[in-house]
Amino acid sequence: MTGCTSPSTGRTVRAVLFDTFGTVVDWRSGVASAVRVFAADRALTLDPEEFADAWRAQYEPAKERVRSGQRPYVSLDTLHRENLDTVLRAHDIDPGSFAPGELTSLAAAWHFLPPWPDSVEGIRQIRRHFIVGPLSSGNTALLVDMAKAAGLPWDVILGSDVSRAYKPTPDAYQKPAALLGLDPGEVMLVAAHNNDLKGARSAGLATAFIARPTEYGPRQATDLTASGDWDLTAESITDLASQLLDGSAAG
Protein backbone atom coordinates (compact mmCIF):
# COMPACT_ATOMS: atom_id res chain seq x y z
CA MET A 1 0.00 0.00 0.00
CA THR A 2 1.46 3.36 -1.07
CA GLY A 3 0.32 6.48 0.73
CA CYS A 4 -3.32 6.16 1.74
CA THR A 5 -4.35 4.54 -1.53
CA SER A 6 -5.52 0.96 -1.37
CA PRO A 7 -4.03 -1.12 -4.20
CA SER A 8 -7.07 -3.38 -4.18
CA THR A 9 -9.65 -0.60 -4.42
CA GLY A 10 -7.56 2.08 -6.12
CA ARG A 11 -9.14 4.65 -3.79
CA THR A 12 -7.86 6.86 -1.01
CA VAL A 13 -8.92 5.41 2.31
CA ARG A 14 -10.96 7.88 4.42
CA ALA A 15 -12.38 5.60 7.13
CA VAL A 16 -10.73 2.73 8.98
CA LEU A 17 -13.37 0.47 10.52
CA PHE A 18 -12.62 -2.41 12.85
CA ASP A 19 -14.02 -5.80 13.50
CA THR A 20 -14.32 -5.74 17.29
CA PHE A 21 -14.66 -9.20 18.90
CA GLY A 22 -11.16 -10.63 18.72
CA THR A 23 -9.65 -7.76 16.72
CA VAL A 24 -10.08 -4.87 19.19
CA VAL A 25 -11.20 -6.64 22.35
CA ASP A 26 -10.29 -9.96 23.98
CA TRP A 27 -13.70 -11.60 24.23
CA ARG A 28 -12.33 -14.89 25.60
CA SER A 29 -10.69 -13.39 28.70
CA GLY A 30 -13.57 -11.01 29.30
CA VAL A 31 -16.32 -13.59 29.01
CA ALA A 32 -14.35 -16.20 30.99
CA SER A 33 -13.90 -13.66 33.82
CA ALA A 34 -17.63 -12.99 33.96
CA VAL A 35 -18.39 -16.73 33.85
CA ARG A 36 -15.87 -17.37 36.64
CA VAL A 37 -17.63 -14.86 38.92
CA PHE A 38 -21.08 -16.14 37.94
CA ALA A 39 -20.10 -19.76 38.65
CA ALA A 40 -18.35 -18.97 41.93
CA ASP A 41 -21.34 -17.01 43.24
CA ARG A 42 -23.60 -19.98 42.51
CA ALA A 43 -21.19 -22.84 43.35
CA LEU A 44 -21.34 -24.14 39.77
CA THR A 45 -18.51 -26.30 38.51
CA LEU A 46 -17.46 -24.83 35.17
CA ASP A 47 -14.26 -24.27 33.23
CA PRO A 48 -14.66 -20.55 32.45
CA GLU A 49 -12.47 -20.57 29.33
CA GLU A 50 -14.13 -23.71 27.98
CA PHE A 51 -17.53 -22.16 28.66
CA ALA A 52 -16.52 -18.95 26.86
CA ASP A 53 -15.33 -21.00 23.87
CA ALA A 54 -18.58 -22.99 23.81
CA TRP A 55 -20.61 -19.75 23.96
CA ARG A 56 -18.55 -18.25 21.13
CA ALA A 57 -18.96 -21.45 19.09
CA GLN A 58 -22.69 -20.70 18.87
CA TYR A 59 -21.97 -17.27 17.35
CA GLU A 60 -21.55 -18.12 13.67
CA PRO A 61 -24.41 -20.68 13.50
CA ALA A 62 -26.75 -18.18 15.20
CA LYS A 63 -25.81 -15.38 12.77
CA GLU A 64 -26.10 -17.81 9.85
CA ARG A 65 -29.77 -18.34 10.65
CA VAL A 66 -30.24 -14.60 10.11
CA ARG A 67 -27.98 -14.39 7.05
CA SER A 68 -29.75 -17.32 5.40
CA GLY A 69 -33.15 -15.73 5.93
CA GLN A 70 -34.27 -18.51 8.27
CA ARG A 71 -35.20 -15.77 10.75
CA PRO A 72 -35.42 -11.97 10.47
CA TYR A 73 -32.64 -9.80 11.83
CA VAL A 74 -32.37 -9.92 15.60
CA SER A 75 -29.65 -8.15 17.55
CA LEU A 76 -26.48 -9.77 18.79
CA ASP A 77 -27.70 -9.15 22.35
CA THR A 78 -30.64 -11.42 21.56
CA LEU A 79 -28.40 -14.06 19.97
CA HIS A 80 -25.91 -14.00 22.88
CA ARG A 81 -28.76 -14.40 25.37
CA GLU A 82 -30.34 -17.28 23.41
CA ASN A 83 -26.95 -18.94 22.94
CA LEU A 84 -26.32 -18.77 26.68
CA ASP A 85 -29.36 -20.99 27.25
CA THR A 86 -28.02 -23.44 24.67
CA VAL A 87 -24.58 -23.57 26.30
CA LEU A 88 -25.96 -23.90 29.82
CA ARG A 89 -28.09 -26.87 28.73
CA ALA A 90 -25.04 -28.42 27.05
CA HIS A 91 -23.37 -28.20 30.47
CA ASP A 92 -26.39 -29.87 32.13
CA ILE A 93 -27.45 -26.63 33.75
CA ASP A 94 -31.12 -25.63 33.55
CA PRO A 95 -31.42 -21.98 32.43
CA GLY A 96 -34.80 -21.91 34.20
CA SER A 97 -33.09 -22.31 37.57
CA PHE A 98 -31.90 -18.69 37.61
CA ALA A 99 -33.84 -15.59 38.62
CA PRO A 100 -34.98 -13.30 35.81
CA GLY A 101 -32.20 -10.92 34.95
CA GLU A 102 -29.32 -13.12 36.12
CA LEU A 103 -28.66 -14.54 32.68
CA THR A 104 -29.25 -11.18 31.00
CA SER A 105 -26.59 -9.72 33.30
CA LEU A 106 -24.18 -12.53 32.42
CA ALA A 107 -24.82 -12.02 28.71
CA ALA A 108 -23.98 -8.34 29.18
CA ALA A 109 -20.38 -9.50 29.66
CA TRP A 110 -20.14 -9.16 25.87
CA HIS A 111 -20.62 -5.38 26.33
CA PHE A 112 -17.69 -4.98 28.71
CA LEU A 113 -14.75 -6.79 27.16
CA PRO A 114 -11.13 -5.75 27.75
CA PRO A 115 -9.26 -4.19 24.82
CA TRP A 116 -6.02 -5.75 23.63
CA PRO A 117 -3.08 -3.71 25.03
CA ASP A 118 -2.46 -1.89 21.72
CA SER A 119 -6.08 -1.12 20.80
CA VAL A 120 -6.80 2.22 22.50
CA GLU A 121 -3.47 3.79 21.57
CA GLY A 122 -3.56 2.45 18.01
CA ILE A 123 -7.09 3.69 17.36
CA ARG A 124 -6.20 7.07 18.91
CA GLN A 125 -3.30 7.41 16.47
CA ILE A 126 -5.31 6.34 13.41
CA ARG A 127 -8.12 8.72 14.41
CA ARG A 128 -5.86 11.71 13.76
CA HIS A 129 -5.97 11.07 10.02
CA PHE A 130 -8.98 8.84 9.39
CA ILE A 131 -12.57 8.36 10.52
CA VAL A 132 -12.50 5.42 12.94
CA GLY A 133 -15.32 3.18 14.11
CA PRO A 134 -16.32 -0.42 14.69
CA LEU A 135 -17.70 -2.56 11.87
CA SER A 136 -18.98 -5.35 14.01
CA SER A 137 -21.77 -7.83 14.41
CA GLY A 138 -22.45 -6.08 17.72
CA ASN A 139 -25.54 -3.94 18.04
CA THR A 140 -25.17 -0.22 18.67
CA ALA A 141 -26.00 -0.32 22.40
CA LEU A 142 -23.43 -3.09 22.95
CA LEU A 143 -20.75 -1.18 21.03
CA VAL A 144 -21.47 2.06 22.93
CA ASP A 145 -21.13 0.26 26.28
CA MET A 146 -17.93 -1.41 25.07
CA ALA A 147 -16.43 1.87 23.88
CA LYS A 148 -17.20 3.73 27.09
CA ALA A 149 -15.90 0.93 29.32
CA ALA A 150 -12.76 0.19 27.30
CA GLY A 151 -12.05 3.81 26.35
CA LEU A 152 -12.16 3.11 22.61
CA PRO A 153 -12.00 6.55 20.96
CA TRP A 154 -14.35 5.91 18.04
CA ASP A 155 -15.59 8.77 15.88
CA VAL A 156 -18.81 6.97 15.04
CA ILE A 157 -20.62 3.77 16.05
CA LEU A 158 -23.00 2.11 13.60
CA GLY A 159 -23.97 -1.31 14.88
CA SER A 160 -25.30 -4.24 12.91
CA ASP A 161 -28.79 -3.11 13.97
CA VAL A 162 -28.28 -0.05 11.75
CA SER A 163 -27.40 -2.07 8.65
CA ARG A 164 -29.62 -4.93 9.87
CA ALA A 165 -27.15 -7.36 8.35
CA TYR A 166 -24.43 -9.65 9.65
CA LYS A 167 -21.00 -9.91 8.04
CA PRO A 168 -20.06 -11.25 5.54
CA THR A 169 -23.36 -10.17 3.91
CA PRO A 170 -22.41 -7.27 1.57
CA ASP A 171 -24.92 -4.88 3.21
CA ALA A 172 -23.05 -5.23 6.49
CA TYR A 173 -20.03 -3.54 4.87
CA GLN A 174 -21.69 -1.29 2.32
CA LYS A 175 -24.39 0.34 4.43
CA PRO A 176 -21.96 1.83 6.99
CA ALA A 177 -19.83 3.14 4.10
CA ALA A 178 -22.89 4.78 2.56
CA LEU A 179 -23.89 6.38 5.88
CA LEU A 180 -20.38 7.85 6.10
CA GLY A 181 -20.89 9.33 2.63
CA LEU A 182 -18.13 7.12 1.25
CA ASP A 183 -17.75 4.61 -1.52
CA PRO A 184 -16.87 1.12 -0.26
CA GLY A 185 -13.35 1.48 -1.67
CA GLU A 186 -12.73 4.49 0.59
CA VAL A 187 -13.32 2.33 3.69
CA MET A 188 -10.79 -0.13 5.14
CA LEU A 189 -11.89 -3.06 7.26
CA VAL A 190 -9.39 -4.15 9.90
CA ALA A 191 -9.92 -7.69 11.15
CA ALA A 192 -8.13 -10.62 12.73
CA HIS A 193 -10.27 -12.98 10.64
CA ASN A 194 -9.46 -13.78 7.03
CA ASN A 195 -13.05 -14.72 6.28
CA ASP A 196 -14.29 -11.30 7.36
CA LEU A 197 -11.68 -9.65 5.13
CA LYS A 198 -12.77 -11.84 2.24
CA GLY A 199 -16.32 -10.57 2.73
CA ALA A 200 -15.09 -6.99 2.93
CA ARG A 201 -13.10 -7.33 -0.27
CA SER A 202 -16.08 -8.86 -2.06
CA ALA A 203 -18.10 -5.84 -0.94
CA GLY A 204 -15.45 -3.52 -2.38
CA LEU A 205 -13.64 -2.41 0.79
CA ALA A 206 -9.92 -2.08 1.42
CA THR A 207 -8.58 -4.63 3.90
CA ALA A 208 -6.04 -4.97 6.72
CA PHE A 209 -5.22 -8.12 8.67
CA ILE A 210 -4.09 -8.02 12.29
CA ALA A 211 -2.80 -11.22 13.85
CA ARG A 212 -4.44 -12.07 17.17
CA PRO A 213 -2.84 -15.50 17.71
CA THR A 214 -4.31 -16.05 21.19
CA GLU A 215 -7.85 -14.87 20.52
CA TYR A 216 -9.07 -18.46 20.81
CA GLY A 217 -6.60 -19.38 23.55
CA PRO A 218 -3.14 -20.95 23.51
CA ARG A 219 -4.05 -23.69 21.02
CA GLN A 220 -5.48 -21.43 18.31
CA ALA A 221 -5.07 -23.03 14.89
CA THR A 222 -6.84 -20.60 12.54
CA ASP A 223 -6.20 -17.01 11.45
CA LEU A 224 -2.61 -17.12 12.67
CA THR A 225 -1.50 -15.40 9.48
CA ALA A 226 -3.01 -13.54 6.57
CA SER A 227 -4.36 -15.99 4.02
CA GLY A 228 -5.11 -13.36 1.36
CA ASP A 229 -3.19 -10.53 -0.29
CA TRP A 230 -4.83 -7.92 1.94
CA ASP A 231 -3.80 -4.29 1.50
CA LEU A 232 -1.99 -4.31 4.84
CA THR A 233 -0.89 -6.91 7.38
CA ALA A 234 0.03 -5.81 10.89
CA GLU A 235 0.98 -7.31 14.23
CA SER A 236 -1.09 -4.90 16.28
CA ILE A 237 -3.25 -1.80 15.88
CA THR A 238 -0.29 0.41 16.81
CA ASP A 239 1.72 -1.35 14.07
CA LEU A 240 -1.18 -0.71 11.68
CA ALA A 241 -1.19 2.95 12.76
CA SER A 242 2.52 3.25 11.93
CA GLN A 243 1.97 1.73 8.51
CA LEU A 244 -1.07 3.90 7.76
CA LEU A 245 0.45 7.11 9.05
CA ASP A 246 3.80 6.56 7.33
CA GLY A 247 1.72 6.12 4.22
CA SER A 248 -0.24 9.22 5.07
CA ALA A 249 2.92 11.30 5.48
CA ALA A 250 4.41 9.93 2.26
CA GLY A 251 1.21 9.97 0.20
Add this chain to the structure above:
Amino acid sequence: MTGCTSPSTGRTVRAVLFDTFGTVVDWRSGVASAVRVFAADRALTLDPEEFADAWRAQYEPAKERVRSGQRPYVSLDTLHRENLDTVLRAHDIDPGSFAPGELTSLAAAWHFLPPWPDSVEGIRQIRRHFIVGPLSSGNTALLVDMAKAAGLPWDVILGSDVSRAYKPTPDAYQKPAALLGLDPGEVMLVAAHNNDLKGARSAGLATAFIARPTEYGPRQATDLTASGDWDLTAESITDLASQLLDGSAAG
Protein backbone atom coordinates in the same frame (compact mmCIF):
# COMPACT_ATOMS: atom_id res chain seq x y z
CA MET B 1 -35.32 17.51 38.25
CA THR B 2 -34.11 15.44 41.19
CA GLY B 3 -31.05 13.26 40.71
CA CYS B 4 -30.99 11.84 37.21
CA THR B 5 -34.72 11.16 37.14
CA SER B 6 -36.77 13.16 34.71
CA PRO B 7 -40.00 14.41 36.32
CA SER B 8 -41.73 14.35 32.97
CA THR B 9 -40.80 10.77 32.07
CA GLY B 10 -40.33 9.34 35.58
CA ARG B 11 -37.25 7.51 34.28
CA THR B 12 -33.55 7.70 34.99
CA VAL B 13 -31.82 9.47 32.12
CA ARG B 14 -29.04 7.37 30.55
CA ALA B 15 -28.35 9.28 27.33
CA VAL B 16 -28.20 13.03 26.74
CA LEU B 17 -28.61 13.79 23.04
CA PHE B 18 -28.21 17.23 21.52
CA ASP B 19 -29.82 19.17 18.76
CA THR B 20 -26.76 20.45 16.93
CA PHE B 21 -27.44 23.41 14.58
CA GLY B 22 -27.84 26.35 16.94
CA THR B 23 -27.61 24.33 20.15
CA VAL B 24 -24.06 22.95 19.89
CA VAL B 25 -22.65 24.85 16.91
CA ASP B 26 -23.05 28.41 15.65
CA TRP B 27 -24.30 27.80 12.11
CA ARG B 28 -24.81 31.51 11.35
CA SER B 29 -21.20 32.55 11.95
CA GLY B 30 -19.84 29.44 10.29
CA VAL B 31 -21.95 29.67 7.17
CA ALA B 32 -21.50 33.44 6.89
CA SER B 33 -17.70 32.96 7.04
CA ALA B 34 -17.79 30.45 4.21
CA VAL B 35 -20.10 32.69 2.16
CA ARG B 36 -17.80 35.67 2.77
CA VAL B 37 -14.81 33.77 1.34
CA PHE B 38 -16.87 32.38 -1.55
CA ALA B 39 -18.17 35.85 -2.47
CA ALA B 40 -14.77 37.55 -2.14
CA ASP B 41 -13.10 34.93 -4.36
CA ARG B 42 -15.71 35.57 -7.06
CA ALA B 43 -16.25 39.31 -6.60
CA LEU B 44 -19.91 38.78 -5.70
CA THR B 45 -21.72 41.43 -3.70
CA LEU B 46 -23.42 39.63 -0.84
CA ASP B 47 -24.19 40.26 2.82
CA PRO B 48 -22.81 37.01 4.28
CA GLU B 49 -24.99 37.03 7.40
CA GLU B 50 -28.12 37.86 5.40
CA PHE B 51 -27.24 35.10 2.94
CA ALA B 52 -26.74 32.62 5.81
CA ASP B 53 -30.13 33.60 7.25
CA ALA B 54 -31.81 33.19 3.86
CA TRP B 55 -30.19 29.75 3.43
CA ARG B 56 -31.32 28.70 6.88
CA ALA B 57 -34.84 30.00 6.17
CA GLN B 58 -35.19 27.27 3.54
CA TYR B 59 -34.39 24.58 6.13
CA GLU B 60 -37.78 23.98 7.71
CA PRO B 61 -39.81 24.17 4.46
CA ALA B 62 -37.39 21.70 2.83
CA LYS B 63 -37.66 19.24 5.72
CA GLU B 64 -41.43 19.70 5.78
CA ARG B 65 -41.66 18.36 2.23
CA VAL B 66 -40.08 15.15 3.57
CA ARG B 67 -42.09 15.05 6.79
CA SER B 68 -45.35 15.56 4.91
CA GLY B 69 -44.56 12.70 2.55
CA GLN B 70 -44.40 15.01 -0.46
CA ARG B 71 -41.00 13.46 -1.21
CA PRO B 72 -39.14 10.47 0.23
CA TYR B 73 -36.36 10.99 2.78
CA VAL B 74 -33.32 12.71 1.33
CA SER B 75 -30.31 13.70 3.41
CA LEU B 76 -29.72 17.16 4.80
CA ASP B 77 -26.67 17.42 2.54
CA THR B 78 -29.03 17.12 -0.42
CA LEU B 79 -31.45 19.67 1.04
CA HIS B 80 -28.66 22.16 1.84
CA ARG B 81 -27.33 21.84 -1.68
CA GLU B 82 -30.78 22.29 -3.28
CA ASN B 83 -31.56 25.21 -0.98
CA LEU B 84 -28.32 26.91 -2.02
CA ASP B 85 -29.58 27.05 -5.60
CA THR B 86 -32.83 28.58 -4.37
CA VAL B 87 -31.04 31.22 -2.31
CA LEU B 88 -28.59 32.09 -5.10
CA ARG B 89 -31.47 32.61 -7.51
CA ALA B 90 -33.23 34.80 -4.93
CA HIS B 91 -30.07 36.93 -4.96
CA ASP B 92 -30.13 37.10 -8.77
CA ILE B 93 -27.14 34.79 -9.06
CA ASP B 94 -27.32 31.93 -11.55
CA PRO B 95 -26.24 28.66 -9.87
CA GLY B 96 -25.30 27.42 -13.35
CA SER B 97 -22.53 30.01 -13.58
CA PHE B 98 -20.27 28.06 -11.20
CA ALA B 99 -18.01 25.13 -11.98
CA PRO B 100 -19.15 21.71 -10.84
CA GLY B 101 -18.13 21.15 -7.23
CA GLU B 102 -17.95 24.84 -6.27
CA LEU B 103 -21.45 24.88 -4.81
CA THR B 104 -21.02 21.44 -3.25
CA SER B 105 -17.91 22.78 -1.49
CA LEU B 106 -19.82 25.82 -0.26
CA ALA B 107 -22.67 23.63 0.99
CA ALA B 108 -20.08 21.60 2.94
CA ALA B 109 -19.77 24.65 5.20
CA TRP B 110 -22.62 23.05 7.14
CA HIS B 111 -20.20 20.21 8.06
CA PHE B 112 -17.57 22.49 9.56
CA LEU B 113 -19.38 24.86 11.91
CA PRO B 114 -17.76 26.35 15.00
CA PRO B 115 -18.96 25.12 18.39
CA TRP B 116 -20.28 27.62 20.93
CA PRO B 117 -17.56 28.33 23.52
CA ASP B 118 -19.12 26.04 26.16
CA SER B 119 -20.01 23.09 23.91
CA VAL B 120 -16.88 20.93 23.92
CA GLU B 121 -16.22 21.28 27.65
CA GLY B 122 -19.88 20.81 28.58
CA ILE B 123 -20.27 17.68 26.47
CA ARG B 124 -16.99 16.32 27.87
CA GLN B 125 -18.31 16.73 31.41
CA ILE B 126 -21.71 15.20 30.66
CA ARG B 127 -20.02 12.28 28.90
CA ARG B 128 -18.50 11.10 32.18
CA HIS B 129 -21.92 10.03 33.44
CA PHE B 130 -24.15 9.72 30.39
CA ILE B 131 -24.07 8.51 26.81
CA VAL B 132 -23.74 11.64 24.66
CA GLY B 133 -24.51 12.14 21.00
CA PRO B 134 -26.20 14.43 18.51
CA LEU B 135 -29.92 14.11 17.75
CA SER B 136 -29.93 16.26 14.70
CA SER B 137 -31.45 16.67 11.28
CA GLY B 138 -27.89 16.29 10.00
CA ASN B 139 -26.91 13.14 8.19
CA THR B 140 -24.24 10.89 9.69
CA ALA B 141 -21.41 11.97 7.38
CA LEU B 142 -22.11 15.64 8.12
CA LEU B 143 -22.16 14.99 11.88
CA VAL B 144 -18.92 12.97 11.76
CA ASP B 145 -17.16 15.79 9.89
CA MET B 146 -18.57 18.33 12.34
CA ALA B 147 -17.47 16.31 15.36
CA LYS B 148 -13.92 15.79 14.09
CA ALA B 149 -13.48 19.44 13.08
CA ALA B 150 -15.05 20.95 16.20
CA GLY B 151 -13.68 18.33 18.63
CA LEU B 152 -17.12 17.31 19.87
CA PRO B 153 -16.51 14.25 22.08
CA TRP B 154 -19.61 12.24 21.16
CA ASP B 155 -19.97 8.62 22.21
CA VAL B 156 -22.18 7.79 19.24
CA ILE B 157 -23.42 9.51 16.08
CA LEU B 158 -26.73 8.41 14.56
CA GLY B 159 -27.75 10.87 11.86
CA SER B 160 -31.21 11.48 10.47
CA ASP B 161 -30.26 9.11 7.63
CA VAL B 162 -30.27 6.29 10.19
CA SER B 163 -33.79 7.03 11.45
CA ARG B 164 -34.76 8.37 7.99
CA ALA B 165 -36.96 10.92 9.70
CA TYR B 166 -36.76 14.63 10.43
CA LYS B 167 -37.67 16.08 13.80
CA PRO B 168 -40.32 16.61 15.13
CA THR B 169 -41.55 13.34 13.56
CA PRO B 170 -41.68 10.84 16.50
CA ASP B 171 -39.41 8.32 14.70
CA ALA B 172 -36.64 10.92 14.66
CA TYR B 173 -36.52 10.76 18.47
CA GLN B 174 -37.59 7.19 19.12
CA LYS B 175 -35.39 5.30 16.66
CA PRO B 176 -32.10 6.59 18.11
CA ALA B 177 -33.36 5.70 21.60
CA ALA B 178 -34.18 2.17 20.43
CA LEU B 179 -30.74 1.76 18.82
CA LEU B 180 -29.20 2.75 22.17
CA GLY B 181 -31.27 0.02 23.82
CA LEU B 182 -33.17 2.65 25.78
CA ASP B 183 -36.79 3.58 26.29
CA PRO B 184 -37.58 7.12 25.09
CA GLY B 185 -37.97 8.28 28.69
CA GLU B 186 -34.34 7.33 29.41
CA VAL B 187 -33.14 9.78 26.75
CA MET B 188 -32.94 13.55 27.21
CA LEU B 189 -33.03 15.92 24.25
CA VAL B 190 -31.10 19.15 24.73
CA ALA B 191 -32.15 21.93 22.37
CA ALA B 192 -32.24 25.68 21.98
CA HIS B 193 -35.58 25.36 20.18
CA ASN B 194 -38.85 24.99 22.07
CA ASN B 195 -40.55 23.35 19.13
CA ASP B 196 -37.95 20.59 19.01
CA LEU B 197 -38.41 19.98 22.75
CA LYS B 198 -42.18 19.84 22.24
CA GLY B 199 -41.63 17.10 19.65
CA ALA B 200 -39.25 15.25 21.96
CA ARG B 201 -41.74 15.38 24.82
CA SER B 202 -44.53 14.11 22.57
CA ALA B 203 -42.24 11.22 21.65
CA GLY B 204 -41.69 10.44 25.33
CA LEU B 205 -38.20 11.93 25.87
CA ALA B 206 -36.90 14.01 28.75
CA THR B 207 -36.12 17.60 27.78
CA ALA B 208 -33.62 20.37 28.49
CA PHE B 209 -33.67 23.90 27.06
CA ILE B 210 -30.48 25.88 26.47
CA ALA B 211 -30.80 29.54 25.56
CA ARG B 212 -28.84 30.56 22.47
CA PRO B 213 -30.07 34.15 22.19
CA THR B 214 -27.79 35.12 19.28
CA GLU B 215 -28.24 31.98 17.17
CA TYR B 216 -30.21 34.04 14.63
CA GLY B 217 -28.11 37.16 15.12
CA PRO B 218 -28.47 40.22 17.31
CA ARG B 219 -32.16 40.75 16.56
CA GLN B 220 -33.34 37.24 17.45
CA ALA B 221 -36.97 37.28 18.60
CA THR B 222 -37.78 33.59 19.15
CA ASP B 223 -36.56 30.91 21.56
CA LEU B 224 -35.05 33.49 23.89
CA THR B 225 -36.49 31.60 26.86
CA ALA B 226 -38.07 28.25 27.61
CA SER B 227 -41.73 28.27 26.64
CA GLY B 228 -42.53 24.90 28.23
CA ASP B 229 -41.96 23.27 31.61
CA TRP B 230 -38.96 21.34 30.36
CA ASP B 231 -37.10 19.08 32.81
CA LEU B 232 -34.12 21.43 32.84
CA THR B 233 -33.35 24.93 31.62
CA ALA B 234 -29.73 26.02 31.29
CA GLU B 235 -27.72 28.98 30.03
CA SER B 236 -25.01 26.86 28.42
CA ILE B 237 -23.95 23.23 28.06
CA THR B 238 -21.50 23.65 30.95
CA ASP B 239 -24.37 24.99 33.06
CA LEU B 240 -26.42 21.95 31.99
CA ALA B 241 -23.50 19.70 32.96
CA SER B 242 -23.42 21.25 36.44
CA GLN B 243 -27.14 20.70 36.87
CA LEU B 244 -27.01 17.12 35.56
CA LEU B 245 -23.90 16.14 37.51
CA ASP B 246 -25.08 17.74 40.76
CA GLY B 247 -28.19 15.68 40.25
CA SER B 248 -26.06 12.67 39.47
CA ALA B 249 -24.06 13.06 42.66
CA ALA B 250 -27.20 13.57 44.72
CA GLY B 251 -29.33 10.96 43.00
